[in-house]
Amino acid sequence: MAKKIELPEEIVETAKMAKALSHPVRVYILKKLSGFDACCYSGDLVDELPIGRSTLSQHLKELKYVGLIQGETEPPFIKYCLNNEKWTEAKKMFNQLFTEA
Amino acid sequence: MAKKIELPEEIVETAKMAKALSHPVRVYILKKLSGFDACCYSGDLVDELPIGRSTLSQHLKELKYVGLIQGETEPPFIKYCLNNEKWTEAKKMFNQLFTEA
DNA sequence: AAATCATTTCGTTTTTTTGCGAAATATAAA
DNA sequence: TTTATATTTCGCAAAAAAACGAAATGATTT
Numbered sequence: 432m433a434k435k436i437e438l439p440e441e442i443v444e445t446a447k448m449a450k451a452l453s454h455p456v457r458v459y460i461l462k463k464l465s466g467f468d469a470c471c472y473s474g475d476l477v478d479e480l481p482i483g484r485s486t487l488s489q490h491l492k493e494l495k496y497v498g499l500i501q502g503e504t505e506p507p508f509i510k511y512c513l514n515n516e517k518w519t520e521a522k523k524m525f526n527q528l529f530t531e532a
Numbered sequence: 533m534a535k536k537i538e539l540p541e542e543i544v545e546t547a548k549m550a551k552a553l554s555h556p557v558r559v560y561i562l563k564k565l566s567g568f569d570a571c572c573y574s575g576d577l578v579d580e581l582p583i584g585r586s587t588l589s590q591h592l593k594e595l596k597y598v599g600l601i602q603g604e605t606e607p608p609f610i611k612y613c614l615n616n617e618k619w620t621e622a623k624k625m626f627n628q629l630f631t632e633a
Numbered sequence: 634a635a636a637t638c639a640t641t642t643c644g645t646t647t648t649t650t651t652g653c654g655a656a657a658t659a660t661a662a663a
Numbered sequence: 664t665t666t667a668t669a670t671t672t673c674g675c676a677a678a679a680a681a682a683c684g685a686a687a688t689g690a691t692t693t
Binding site for chain 2: 637638639640641642643
């Protein structure tokens with residue numbers, strides 16, 4: 432019987448990133464922000480998306496938490512932009528997953 | 533005020549695929565199966581992974597449900613393999629997401 | 634026919650996620 | 664200083680995901 436393994440950090444991290452992408456609203460936001468020099472405000476998004484303000488705020492918080500986006504306060508707005516380093520890191524993770532050994 | 537959109541099918545599908553990848557155990561399984569000509573049995577996995585049989589079975593079911601893997605019955609075992617078409621499709625989805633417009 | 638083996642399904646519990654509206658915060662304008 | 668605006672946090676409810684053990688299934692061997 433093979434030994435029970437601890438799941439490798441690499442795999443845990445990939446799953447974490449996938450979780451951040453596992454809701455359509457979050458994918459929508461990231462797609463929007465990953466365009467050239469694209470940033471946006473919470474208000475822009477809430478007008479487009481079929482969810483309430485507080486719900487949207489939760490999704491933004493999650494994306495901020497995993498580091499994929501960052502919010503720059505620009506009163507009275509908060510300008511959200513992609514964190515390009517993290518985005519690249521995520522891209523690499525998925526590339527590696529899909530590039531068979 | 534911009535119009536509330538229905539989330540595009542492409543985005544919903546990407547989120548669905550990401551959800552399938554949002555648990556470390558499922559990432560582990562897919563990584564294992566995506567090696568060259570790699571297949572395995574539930575029993576192999578349960579020996580390696582720190583979860584019970586029925587829990588593993590649930591994860592396999594989910595991966596089957598989204599079409600990423602398929603089980604070929606080979607009594608008294610069930611041989612699980614990657615569904616290569618779907619895997620390629622998933623790869624494309626993430627490629628598209630990460631390839632800015 | 635009974636026992637065995639690999640795996641799944643069922644029933645249940647716990648935890649996490651999603652969603653909302655109301656209230657709070659923080660800033661700017663009147 | 665009151666009012667308005669943009670956004671978040673809080674408190675809650677509903678839904679979904681994760682996990683387990685026990686029982687069921689389906690095929691094989693004794």
